[in-house]
Amino acid sequence: MKTALVTGGSGGIGAAICRRLASEGYFVYINYNSSKEKAENLASEIGGQTICFDVSDNSAVKIAIESISDIDLLVNNAGVSEIELFTSIKQENSDRILDINLKGTLNCARAILPPMINKKSGNIINISSMWGQCGASCEVDYSASKAGIIGFTKALAKEVAPSGIRVNCIAPGFIMTEMNSRFSKEDLELIREDIPLGIFGEPRHIADAVAFLASDQAEYITGQVLAVNGGMVI
Ligand code: NAP
Secondary structure (H helix, E strand, O other): OOEEEEOOOOOHHHHHHHHHHHHOOOEEEEEEOOOHHHHHHHHHHHOOEEEEOOOOOHHHHHHHHHOOOOOOEEEEOOOOOOOOOOOOOOHHHHHHHHHHHHHHHHHHHHHHHHHHHHHOOEEEEEEOOHHHHHOOOOOHHHHHHHHHHHHHHHHHHHHHHHHOEEEEEEEEOOEOOHHHOOOOHHHHHHHHHOOOOOOOEOHHHHHHHHHHHHOHHHOOOOOOEEEEOOOOOO
């Protein structure tokens, strides 16, 4: 049985990815940081296992990942955002965004790669954002973290391709989850008008893209950014 580790598996997109991978036959390790109950309910639902660690804490990541050897697929999905002017955001919040979104992605990949390199196979999928592709006003730190994930994906893909490991990235558009619960009904309507397909994304749209990139149908695809955004950024 193939195994997958999904960081932020307790959240909206992460949970959809866990469910989809389980339906594809993966045994799924569901990472969470604070949402224990959500992660445990999901684990009972899909027959997976929860694993608690903060992706930004490098030693915790190493210890946790060493305890679950032989992972075939890592989905770096954990992430946080904040809407604030670049010149007004608190330094600690800026650090938190970069530490979780970008350094957390690097931490998990670095911890999981040695056994993948030894067995000459593996798959890493990083969740970026359309804002990492084109930038968002008032989400400058977030955009920088997500653009960093794109650069990381491309560089790592080149480095580990000779070891039979593929590394790709998904750049979601506006997906209806807790992360976007701060928007008012009026804001949401304005945003929807900017989406050419005219509807908000759902977590399952990202889960479908993960399932594709993880599958053998994508065996010749590495170092790419797959935009799943209803045409919002083309
Ligand atoms: P969400 O529902 O708020 O979920 C965020 C997840 O990240 C939660 O499972 C949370 O776990 C986890 N997380 C946060 N800090 C963590 C840490 N330090 N260590 C481990 N896990 C941590 O958000 P979402 O919409 O599903 O977002 C998932 C990913 O998609 C993020 O990377 C986000 O940037 C990206 N994305 C989302 C959208 C969108 O429109 N929703 C668009 C583009 C990209 P706990 O709750 O257990 O702490």
